Amino acid sequence: MMTRSDIPVRSVRSRISVVLGILFLSASSAIAEELPPVRFGTEVVPVLTRLGCNSGGCHGKATGQNGFRLSLLGFEPEFDYEAIVRESRGRRLFPAAAEQSLLLLKGTAQMPHGGGKRLDAGSEDYQILLQWIREGASPPRSDDPQLERIELTPAEQILSPDTKLQLTVRAWFSDGTSRDVTRQSVYQTNEPDIATVDLNGCVTTGSKPGLVAVMARFGEKIETFQAALPFVRDTEHALVVAEKLNALEQTLGDAAIDRLLLQQWRRLGIVPSGLADDTAFLRRVSIDICGTLPTVDEINAYVSDNRPDKRQRLIDRLLDRSEYASYFSLKWGDILQNRGAGYSTSQQRAGTTLFSAWIRDSLANNKPYDQSVSEILTASGSQSENPPTLWYRTVRKSPE
Template identity: 40%
Template structure:
């Protein structure tokens, strides 16, 4: 563990915030054309026929609470666009609140007032009420101070949240552990960081405003809201965490998605919900990052600027919660669909995205290209000359569909279903690589036992939910029961949790081993709750095969547990974001885990499998990387991913039917020659993505 930690931190947190992640996430979330990175001229907004303001009423509690107004205009076509900075604001009576040109409402005194929003000849009225302004503000360390430090970058991986901290000052990563942050701020180094006698002289304030030297530079100004929050907290006597404090359990972002023009601005509004049912505007306290800055950029205040055409997302993070707002900037107002007739639901869902983006596909590939592509993708081998000649000579308009059925063994005619051996061998190889069935880990005997078992499953077209359940619950001799070798590939509960989540759910849990996942809702509690399912698995040597040697038996222990590394409390086995399992009623804890993973109600499993298959067949996944399925790494086509997952579940987790749906689509049959405008696009599927030929096809 200690040997892994510096490497993990170095990889995940090379620089504060998202910097080390941006290039990968950006390419995964947005696919602009080659010219999209060029600066865009300011958008000419259509004339609004009405305006709407979010929120419709404002209530501020205390002098530190802020609310962000978002003014949206709508025209005769119901297209919405942001007018927040193009509007003016009048407050009656004056002195209760102030409204900045950016629409931020700040309390000035107790009372009630109205804010009149003016945009040309249009107007809207927002009632506002301020309470508790003159009372001593109850500044929360968890909900006020920690967000300020996180947003300022103090809790970044290259700053005070690095493995050993900076300058003797160590904080938790992005404030995920407020309880551990209080001590170093208030009491460490003889309380040198806060001054209760002269709060304004506190070192934490003087360094952040560069009144004294600070290696991290200036983090905020003396007249900023962040400064006022920290100052009020110190003036109040640096109150610690209270056990009854509400905890953030959700974020709501407005707008969640919108269609824009290049050069258009959009102010975001973010509201946090808490465990006590309350809500609060946290727009000014969030961290914002673009997942595609060739299309959309975002400021620290949550102002989005569309700089190119395509689709992107902006990630908003606050106190362990992360949400997205989706940005779509069409390339054109219309599309050319000449010669494109949707063949199935795959085409219909891709077509919806093309129309929204205003992009047109290339022409269909020729028959020679299709048969070569189909053989390589379905069987991992090139077609024989006689197969090619027969296919090219056929005039049957359904010959491509019939070819796919033959390759997948779905004709029902044994004479035509002649590629069972090639199909099972190819997909055994693909899934064997994924699961890591190699002789270095398993030895020759274990590797062949696992490989031969998988080949049988693919030849018999066993449903994938059953396939996965048998692997997860396997026990017995690694030579006699191939799936038991899964427990030699990863051997500790932690490694098994990571491998199982990544392979079968497409979820990367590695970050949560040491700290709260920076881009997901998963905490260390979630990580060790998943690891707890594997605590009763062990192995023992076996001499059953005598001279062959190397055999071992996977078996269950009577008990086993895993402890949270911070609290040292035993963590019960718990599905991700689910409820703990009553382990007293279950001996093999892997069984409820396997049932949960493959349950139709758990969409992670189906979405993971269909995304992998789409990536294998189409060159890039709907989510990239294909094993990084999370809320902050959105699919390029969410509707298609949902439709494929639904189809997969309804088919009985039939891998061949899923493959058929993709390979018989018109999208799959596009030419690989892109248009000049969209040559750089790999995830709009306007053309077939060229893939490197696998080594197996050359043998």
């Protein structure tokens, strides 16, 4: 009979290796079973949005890009799934060897891609897409947890110049779960001269003071971070400003707008300018409303007017003047791009004058803005009979 000492060492090692291999595979399978599957609507689509794939300048525009079209900013996940998984005979995904999927090869620039390199192989975004493909590229389902809200922290803060602050975004879903989506969110600042924000939500301030807001978007949910960089940099000056604002607070009424302004003045460390005198107010409001300076007679008449509501009366008179409609029609003409190839009369397209007159008449008749917008957006017919039709003919030819 063979004793334990007679068993070859190599055979024992082989058996141990087999047993350990089985245990490792079992443990790996158990862990894989515990991990939730990658969901298309709440994980894959946000990655595509973050990478800019479904933006208006790429595959998200109305005509798509190079034969591949996605819904703008991922608002139609079902459409996007069909485009990625089934369109073009399903050539964009290769579940048998997920790393060789066209979606990943082009995104990592391992194959020629008009949009250039969008992600690094091995990055967190890459791993989400890779895992989704390996799992069989499951479609969005009606019983999938839906995104309910996101939380951006901090919500607001007073920052110093030349500092960094990391934002955190957390998403909450209909099944009661939540997860950190900081690295899957899209960020944008409204004042890059004051503060910038990088791809991962890190805010960096510069030396310029002021107010800045950073938008964070995940899926269809948006939150904002509000920051202030005070104009006051030294403690002594800050105390002086605080004393003046405390004194000003005693003179303010209960109007909500006054309280909000006071709050912003405190955050910025500034004291508002004093009330303008009569001549300064008359000059400013005349230029702002009519684009003209007041005459000598108008100045004398206004200064000698002792009625307490004379400023409101002045504004009403200026709004009734024809100069107001003419001046503001120029402003709205710029906004609505009512011009030809150039600004000279010979280069104006047919209908430009008609549309300009329509804008001026709308202002002169005190037409509500919502009505004007509705008439512009729904305009149809001949420009000679309905001048707002010119607006659509202008913007439809504008570049994306």
